[in-house]
Amino acid sequence: MTSRYNTSDSISRRDFIHYMKKLGISMAMAPVVLKALELLGAGGEQGSAHGASAGTIFKHADFQERIPGTSNVRCTLCPRREVLKPGQTGFCRIRKNIDGELVTYGYDQPCIMNVDPIGKNPLFNFHPEMTVLAIAHAGCNLRCLYCQNWQYAMESPLNTRNITSFNSGEIVSKIKARSIGGISFTYTEPACCPEFVSEFASYCGEFGLKRTICTAGFIEKAPLRKLLKHFDAVTITFKGPDKNFYQNVTSATLKPVLDSMVLTKSEGKWLEVATLVVPTLNDDRKSLATIARWIKDNLGKNTPWILEKFEPQYRLKRLPPTSQSTMETARKIGLDTGLEFVYISNLAPHTGNHTYCPSCGKVLIKRLGFKVLDNSMKNSKCCFCGHTISGVWV
Amino acid sequence: MKKLIKMKKKLLLGTLGIFLIFSTWTSGELHAAGDSDEKEDIRESYKNVNLLHQEISTINLLNGLYLTRDQMKEILSLAGDLRKDREEMINSTEFKATLKEAEKLLGELRNEIQKGSPARGELPHEAHRADHHLKEMKKERNISLSKKLKEYDIKLNSILTDEQMSVVNSFKPCLTPPKNLRDPVRAGQASDNMGAIKRLRRLRDLPDEVWEKRKDRIISRMVDRYSKRKYEMTGEEKLQEKNRLTALFEQVRNMSETEFELEKEALAENIRPEDKIEGLVKELEFRKPGHGRPKMTRPVRFLLNDHIIPILEERLEGKQGV
Numbered sequence: 001m002t003s004r005y006n007t008s009d010s011i012s013r014r015d016f017i018h019y020m021k022k023l024g025i026s027m028a029m030a031p032v033v034l035k036a037l038e039l040l041g042a043g044g045e046q047g048s049a050h051g052a053s054a055g056t057i058f059k060h061a062d063f064q065e066r067i068p069g070t071s072n073v074r075c076t077l078c079p080r081r082e083v084l085k086p087g088q089t090g091f092c093r094i095r096k097n098i099d100g101e102l103v104t105y106g107y108d109q110p111c112i113m114n115v116d117p118i119g120k121n122p123l124f125n126f127h128p129e130m131t132v133l134a135i136a137h138a139g140c141n142l143r144c145l146y147c148q149n150w151q152y153a154m155e156s157p158l159n160t161r162n163i164t165s166f167n168s169g170e171i172v173s174k175i176k177a178r179s180i181g182g183i184s185f186t187y188t189e190p191a192c193c194p195e196f197v198s199e200f201a202s203y204c205g206e207f208g209l210k211r212t213i214c215t216a217g218f219i220e221k222a223p224l225r226k227l228l229k230h231f232d233a234v235t236i237t238f239k240g241p242d243k244n245f246y247q248n249v250t251s252a253t254l255k256p257v258l259d260s261m262v263l264t265k266s267e268g269k270w271l272e273v274a275t276l277v278v279p280t281l282n283d284d285r286k287s288l289a290t291i292a293r294w295i296k297d298n299l300g301k302n303t304p305w306i307l308e309k310f311e312p313q314y315r316l317k318r319l320p321p322t323s324q325s326t327m328e329t330a331r332k333i334g335l336d337t338g339l340e341f342v343y344i345s346n347l348a349p350h351t352g353n354h355t356y357c358p359s360c361g362k363v364l365i366k367r368l369g370f371k372v373l374d375n376s377m378k379n380s381k382c383c384f385c386g387h388t389i390s391g392v393w394v
Numbered sequence: 395m396k397k398l399i400k401m402k403k404k405l406l407l408g409t410l411g412i413f414l415i416f417s418t419w420t421s422g423e424l425h426a427a428g429d430s431d432e433k434e435d436i437r438e439s440y441k442n443v444n445l446l447h448q449e450i451s452t453i454n455l456l457n458g459l460y461l462t463r464d465q466m467k468e469i470l471s472l473a474g475d476l477r478k479d480r481e482e483m484i485n486s487t488e489f490k491a492t493l494k495e496a497e498k499l500l501g502e503l504r505n506e507i508q509k510g511s512p513a514r515g516e517l518p519h520e521a522h523r524a525d526h527h528l529k530e531m532k533k534e535r536n537i538s539l540s541k542k543l544k545e546y547d548i549k550l551n552s553i554l555t556d557e558q559m560s561v562v563n564s565f566k567p568c569l570t571p572p573k574n575l576r577d578p579v580r581a582g583q584a585s586d587n588m589g590a591i592k593r594l595r596r597l598r599d600l601p602d603e604v605w606e607k608r609k610d611r612i613i614s615r616m617v618d619r620y621s622k623r624k625y626e627m628t629g630e631e632k633l634q635e636k637n638r639l640t641a642l643f644e645q646v647r648n649m650s651e652t653e654f655e656l657e658k659e660a661l662a663e664n665i666r667p668e669d670k671i672e673g674l675v676k677e678l679e680f681r682k683p684g685h686g687r688p689k690m691t692r693p694v695r696f697l698l699n700d701h702i703i704p705i706l707e708e709r710l711e712g713k714q715g716v
Contacts, residue, residue: 113655133656161595165651174656324460349557350460368557 106193119370125391130181182210217260
């Protein structure tokens with residue numbers, strides 16, 4: 001039986017089914033073939049480049065434990081304490097097990113280098129007029145659904161455009177020549193690259209540059225202690241009030257973050273806490289009051305709390321930006337709890353951007369966004385009432 | 395009987411004729427009315443588009459100012475007062491009388507000279523005098539309005555914070571403000587260098603032989619685009635611009651990665667040629683302040699205009715979130 005559509009140019013139903021079968025088989029086989037090719041390629045490179053793409057820098061990673069009798073390695077950098085098989089990359093996309101050795105790609109190849117005001121770190125009570133060189137490597141050990149830098153944080157350093165000719169000496173001399181006050185590791189999760197971060201921060205310290213870091217604090221105590229040695233000021237993001245929030249929104253746990261904040265304070269480092277106020281997730285009075293109370297009780301009332309306005313990003317694009325009134329309510333909750341410095345960030349111009357004297361209530365540092373317009377502090381003291389203002393000012 | 399039938403026929407034909415004439419006339423009238431309706435409609439739409447432009451721009455500014463409810467109330471009351479003051483000046487009986495007289499005399503003069511010969515007698519002098527008087531009144535009105543506007547500017551200064559004033563003073567009206575997450579202060583056309591930095595990165599990535607081959611075309615295209623979009627450049631200006639950009643891009647290509655990353659913002663700013671129009675506007679403002687119109691500061695222009703009143707009323711009623 002011939003079809004009325006069957007012309008000399010067209011194919012028969014039988015042929016069509018035959019071709020589709022072939023196509024189906026080849027499509028099903030494609031991933032297997034590609035994987036085989038990848039393995040062959042990786043095997044070939046292991047002797048020289050250890051599986052890294054050309055030009056990629058990697059280094060032996062600190063904080064690792066070999067699992068006895070296997071080629072598996074446990075990463076002891078963050079509380080995940082992942083066990084990685086050979087060829088496997090960690091959750092952070094930065095650390096990888098190559099032949100039983102954990103290496104890091106987060107070394108000497110940052111993907112971001114910007115000259116920023118220190119307020120962007122964010123740090124408000126630490127050399128407020130200083131500009132810093134902000135540096136970041138790709139990768140992060142959290143999966144915050146609202147990540148504001150997801151283009152870099154949710155990528156491996158192998159997939160981003162990196163600065164491959166990173167030269168510490170050149171950078172320090174250029175920073176100094178431009179009167180940039182220091183360096184800041186921010187944007188992504190610097191704690192995932194402790195090797196690079198400590199080394200470069202330590203080098204910068206030798207030249208009198210200020211060193212600051214912004215981290216989620218989801219890191220083990222030993223690496224954090226080692227990191228803190230090289231920094232003058234730290235910002236830790238306190239993302240949500242309870243473990244459910246951390247689990248559902250950030251894919252991390254709360255306890256290590258709280259421990260990190262307490263440890264940073266006890267090590268005598270200047271600490272500021274930042275919270276991104278996300279509508280419907282952590283913007284209710286109870287959540288904000290819980291965070292504020294915890295900061296006051298465990299870190300002290302003089303610890304600045306920076307409330308950041310959320311802009312719909314990454315996987316939470318359906319949410320609206322945080323409203324001005326919510327930010328103002330959040331600030332009021334912080335102040336009512338007894339915190340002395342509660343700032344509103346990412347929303348300007350606003351009176352919540354300024355630094356006020358906790359004693360007389362007068363404005364000491366006027367800001368427009370991150371820009372300092374006027375600073376009336378005198379030697380760490382309020383110029384109106386003489387009250388000593390907590391922070392690092394000179 | 396036949397006569398009666400004839401008469402009836404005539405009557406019928408006459409009625410039909412009258413009906414035809416009437417219907418043709420009315421259809422023409424209707425057509426003309428339809429035409430004018432359409433014109434009116436288009437004019438109305440143009441007016442609405444302009445108004446919407448201004449309203450959107452004002453809303454963008456308000457969204458970037460984060461005004462408190464008290465500030466909104468005060469600005470609303472100030473805008474209302476200014477509108478009243480303006481209307482009072484425009485509707486003053488003296489001004490109205492002068493305007494009417496000038497209208498009447500200039501109309502007579504127009505009709506007179508339309509006849510083909512120059513106007514004679516007192517009419518040209520009277521028309522000229524009335525016109526001059528009107529201009530003088532306008533000038534006086536503008537001077538007193540300028541004084542009033544200055545007072546309003548001072549009042550507005552006391553309502554807004556210094557930072558809000560700074561945002562208003564640097565505001566550039568726009569329909570969609572660029573979303574630059576690196577800078578939280580973004581009310582209007584805030585300068586955003588992301589695109590320019592990307593272009594510079596692409597230029598740095600070009601291999602030497604490709605750059606040498608294509609640089610003239612790349613730079614010419616950039617200069618032509620700027621000349622088309624911003625202001626017409628003379629041949630000499632274009633040449634100067636091309637030389638400047640060639641030097642800039644050579645410098646960018648020869649920089650080390652670190653140097654480029656540290657300098658990228660400043661370099662991106664430098665891609666844009668000098669805005670001569672801005673310079674000319676400033677010069678005009680200096681040489682002929684107000685261009686014959688009352689002098690108005692930026693805060694007054696953007697925040698005390700007529701269309702801010704319904705916008706603020708809507709916000710205060712809670713129809714729109716703040």
